[in-house]
Amino acid sequence: MSLTLRLQARVSSGPRTFRLDIDWQTSAQRIVIHGPSGAGKSLTLQALAGLLRPSAGRLAIGDTVLFDHTAGIDLPARQRQLGYVFQDYALFPHLDVRQNVAFGLQPGLRNPLRGARDPRVEHWLDALGLRLVAAQAPHTLSGGQRQRTALARALVSSPRALLLDEPFSALDPALRSRMRDELEQLLDQLRLPLVLISHDAEDLARFGEATLALAEGTRHDAR
Amino acid sequence: MSLTLRLQARVSSGPRTFRLDIDWQTSAQRIVIHGPSGAGKSLTLQALAGLLRPSAGRLAIGDTVLFDHTAGIDLPARQRQLGYVFQDYALFPHLDVRQNVAFGLQPGLRNPLRGARDPRVEHWLDALGLRLVAAQAPHTLSGGQRQRTALARALVSSPRALLLDEPFSALDPALRSRMRDELEQLLDQLRLPLVLISHDAEDLARFGEATLALAEGTRHDAR
Amino acid sequence: ATPCQAADLTVSAAVSLSNAFRALAARFEAEHADTHVLLNFAASDALLAQITKGAPVDVFASADQDTMDKAATRQLIDPASRENFVRNRLVLITPLPGGLRLKSLADLSLPEVHHLVMGRPEGVPAGRYARAALQEIGLWPALESRTIFAQNVRQALDYVVRGEVEAGFVYATDAALQVDRVQVAFEVPTGRPITYPVAAIAGSPQPVLARQFIHFLASPSSQAILAGFGFEKP
Amino acid sequence: MDGALFQLAWPALTLSLRVAAWATAINLLLGVATGFALARLRWPGINLLDAVLTLPMVLPPTVLGYYLLVLLGRRGLVGNWLAQHFGITLIFTWQGAVIAATLVAFPLVLKAARTAFEQIDPQLEQAGRVLGLNEAAIFLRISLPLAWRGILAGGLLAFARALGEFGATLMVAGSIPGRTQTLSVAIFEAVQAGEDTLANMLVLITSTACVLILVCAGRLAPASPSSRRAQ
């Protein structure tokens, strides 16, 4: 693919305003964004997902223009077809693990039923080791189980690209490397583009076909 | 110190029941608990903090008996004087970062005022790089900033011991190593006992005077 | 709680008297310096309930004899002070414009009269009088099913004003409030005259002033004011 | 219960329940829609609008009933139009009682719904958008279930209020025994007529019915899942 990441945006809270100003382009298929805490990594991903509207710039993944200020294009989040793992998971508290994972498969007006089984859902529950907790509510999950549920929910609906915000941070090393394998296999199979935020050297080595280093809201130093 | 960790407990959610059954004792001052996701690490820490009541067993840190089923002792959480970083932070959404950090210093009926400055609070805001976001509400923080705020809140009120649940997982490597130094210095200064949950080899090496490996709710293999 | 001052006189009166009594109270205060008349208006039975439960009332003016009789039975009033101070008439009214032309109670059984309204006989004196009048001539069984029972005369009047019913029983004083929108078809004969009693409350701390107020109601100037609101001499 | 009481109370009770149920159902629809709009729209005058919509609570029901009569009556604006075009009369019918009860109880559901929708973590709705849901689906699959507990609490209050409503009802629907006489009206009349025993019996019946229904309906909301954090 090619990723065009040109954006200016600002968020403010009380006295403080944080400015994001990035101009970067790559033809890589797998991209890792890294940088110190508070650099603006998550905000960048939110802009890509359509949850933060830049004040100017252009965002594109492959041939799909997600946002173009001058052309007046701003694809709504629901049409971007991206698999997004939020840094704090954003699991639906009123649904159990299985329903959370199945959520995006069913675009209609009704939530997946509590007992319903979909082979795609069951596949990912198994792959991510969630079978045992499939009927539990999110607030009864361990940290790592929450993270894996969020990952499964993003992966299951065959998105156009994956946006993962530190998706392995709460996992133990063994599980983490299993998840990496699982993810890589999926990317190879479906030729999915990936934008990954991670602090982990291993992730950088494995998925960082191109890397973007951010600091204080702007591009710092491409490794 | 010495840590006595003998407990049986169970939590259930719908069809599933998870059992915790640990019998371990150590005279080490710094302990790291590790093990796969869902092993019961966080529940163990909750039992130590007084948030999960075991059905049997004995918990003690140094000379202080926190819980003893046969002796009928169950020190309430607020009298245990422990510094606890929750895995998902549990920041107070109605208070800004500075107020969150100052929260435990003031045991009375009123929350710290928005503008109030306490040297101990300011020290930790600086040490953890939170000065810039001190007046922000938790929901406007980045993941790493949230984690550091939770850490500062636990450290500031000179607890009897520290219970940290993956306290560096959302931090970039540079920050993480600075935080480790900061933590070690504090432990040395105040001779604070530490119970740390971490998946990070570096943490294990640095703080794992003794380590407890958990799997499926029970002691697995002491490294 | 503020204790009643020496010159406070609390008068509980039926709502239908409110306009007239406001004017009267002002006159009474003018004639009796240092006296302050506190008026309390509600439905007669609500007033009776209040007095029964010990409300600090000095004078009670009811819209019907039954309520006052109950007060007398319960020994709440000073029986010697009881007087009838006005008389009212029951009338049948129809809406304006375009109301039916009814000449007698018998016309109420015409098919054009889909609904008629009266006060609920169990609670509203005007309704009792109306029902008695219909029972007298044997029409009540036929008319009962088309009758709407209002909670008070005012509500009955409203239904006629709005044309929701073809006819209604109200007092002449009520009909006078809406001369443009209702017409009085005829006066309804009632067995005994409709008179309003007033009495001093037993054990009132103001027995003298209470008596004075009751006498004042009977004075020609007061009767003139009452006549201005459509009431007649008892 | 002796025969006479039963004959009076039974139709009044069923009518009361029917009126209150309809009023609650209508208010749930209207209140949820309006509450959601107030919670999400960012207009400057939104709080003013909210306050104005609370006014039915402030006016004495009798007065409200009087205004309703002016509006819905045969010569009223709406009433006239309804009668001419559809041949519908509302005055002296139980449907009229439903309208009165609905109006009186509306602010209860509105406020509860608005507050409940405002408490929802916006990130959850965003997660739904990213997963491809349109706004209608987000509302039905995320916002409404998460707000449901709060809305239900308002709905139960509205039900109770509708059951107890009599000032406006009396004005609009009249008090025709067996047709438009609700339990509340019957109680009021019994008290007015000084029939204390009858009044007490009727109060007992209303209270029992209401408590039963509130307790049962209270179970319609899941105890905790939606009320607890998930992250």
Add this chain to the structure above:
Amino acid sequence: MDGALFQLAWPALTLSLRVAAWATAINLLLGVATGFALARLRWPGINLLDAVLTLPMVLPPTVLGYYLLVLLGRRGLVGNWLAQHFGITLIFTWQGAVIAATLVAFPLVLKAARTAFEQIDPQLEQAGRVLGLNEAAIFLRISLPLAWRGILAGGLLAFARALGEFGATLMVAGSIPGRTQTLSVAIFEAVQAGEDTLANMLVLITSTACVLILVCAGRLAPASPSSRRAQ
């Protein structure tokens, strides 16, 4: 506003506001305490208790007023005791009106508070315990601020309801202009006396005052912080 109207409306307005303010304040205290207890206690009968406490909504206010009269009157159980021991009479006083309005509006705050307390993430209260706070401090520093928006919504409804209350008030406090005649009672009387213009004017005054107060009071709740997630 002409002189006569002003003379009637001004004391009625100030009295109404005083009564409603007191009733709301008392209800906030009682409702928050009871609501918190209902939200936290795990008794099996708790929903039954909740439903019973909702009953003041179900009974027609006049009937409620009648029962209050029976209880608080000079010859009533409580009234007699108060009169004998403290020389206090409540009938025909504005304090009596406060009691009536408080009773009528109580369920509104109760339900709102219970729902708001139930929505709180229990982990936040646990965090407070670990930080050394006792239960009173947890309540004041964590639970109450987090529930405040919901409670306030209930409080505003209660204020509106207390302002509009006239059935029970009329029974207990009577309708003495300048002393116990609230605006609602005055409106009711004006409608009864056929003085439609006066009634409309009074309705306008009440509505304006109420909207003003609701809009201002609505600002007492922070817009978002406490209503948004933090984790």
